[in-house]
Amino acid sequence: MKSLQHTLFVSLIVVSLTPTYHGVEIIGGHEVEPHSKPYMVSIQKDECGKKSNTHYCGGALIRSGWVLTAAHCQSKGSIRVVLGAHSLSRNEKSQQKLQVKEQHPHPQFNKKTKENDIMLLELSNDAKINKDVKLLQLPKDKDADVKPGTRCTVAGWGVRTAKSNSPSDTLREVMLNVIDRKTCNSKDYYNRKPVVTKDMICASDSKGREDAAKGDSGGPLICDSKFKGIVSYGPRKPTAKKPGIYTLISKKYLDWIQKIIGIQTYNMTTEGFY
Incomplete structure (x- = not known):
């Protein structure tokens, strides 16, 4: 039982941002094949x-x-x-x-x-x-936005557990789904604090267990094999209704x-x- 609880805990992804904006980190996810993201x-x-x-x-x-x-x-x-x-x-x-x-x-x-x-x-x-x-090639301006439901990945060397302050030694990544801005700005989600604008992307897994977090800030969000966003912001604790926010690389x-x-x-x- 303890082993199962430990496995579930380390699989969580927490989005966290320090008050001085020194970054966000990936908790959990999986290690990528070495040098597969050059x-x-x-x-x-x-x-x-x-x-x-x-x-x-x-x-x-x-x-x-x-x-x-x-x-x-x-x-x-x-x-x-x-x-x-x-x-x-x-x-x-x-x-x-x-x-x-x-x-x-x-x-x-x-x-x-x-x-x-x-x-x-x-x-x-x-x-x-x-x-x-x-x-990494930048997106073309004509197809800059990303449709809700699109599957994306984000990678980084951020921490692997919520209690850790040390970055991961090896590069890791998680899979995410894009959430529409109206939902992300609704009362049940961010309630427009902050407002998710047309120049931002909301993304998380369906259960709120995986996302980017402290130490991963600035890393690329890859959707359909294209560079679409930059890790920006998210809450300290994992929740499906507080997705990660990414800067959309718009025109x-x-x-x-x-x-x-x-x-x-x-x-x-x-x-x-x-």
Whole structure:
């Protein structure tokens, strides 16, 4: 009986966000095949008293010198990204560790309403694209929205249990279903606190046991094999009526990315796409 209870507990996914917006983490789910998601990025920072950098957010490599993540992952100190990783503790030959040259949070990011929770990280050097480090193609603006009921996945190195403060050593993922915005904004769900806008996606499993959470913030939401959203916000305890909220990569954000990077993002070639 204890074994069954333990199994059920570790399968729960909790969505959690710290008051200072230092990210969200996956609890439970399953470990992915090593290096099967070569676009995944671990964003890390120096922690006082610790010998190594600490993972606190996720992201996706969209160009050799640019990572897309959440605006609430912005840090006052220096940060770096780790590419080509499966295990964060092992010295994998596939890993590339690059410093972040500049952080570009969306100028209209609102911590209270969760709106415009998107940020670009400009890397100090270009990543070397290979079998373990590849680009994730941005969506096309004409089909940016995601229909309710769509099956999606989200991956990250976030914590595996609600009581843990340490990230998962290996990359894990969960499966989610998109929920329509009207339902998500209803009194039985978020009751418009915050308001789920047309630039956001609501997603969870049907029983409220699986979702993204602290440490997974900024990671990509993949729907029908397409990059559609960014892990943004969710409640501390798992519940079917408090789904995770994701920033939808809509046309307005594609235009903003184009302005910052200086290229037409949604007509990029698929070179380097996983």
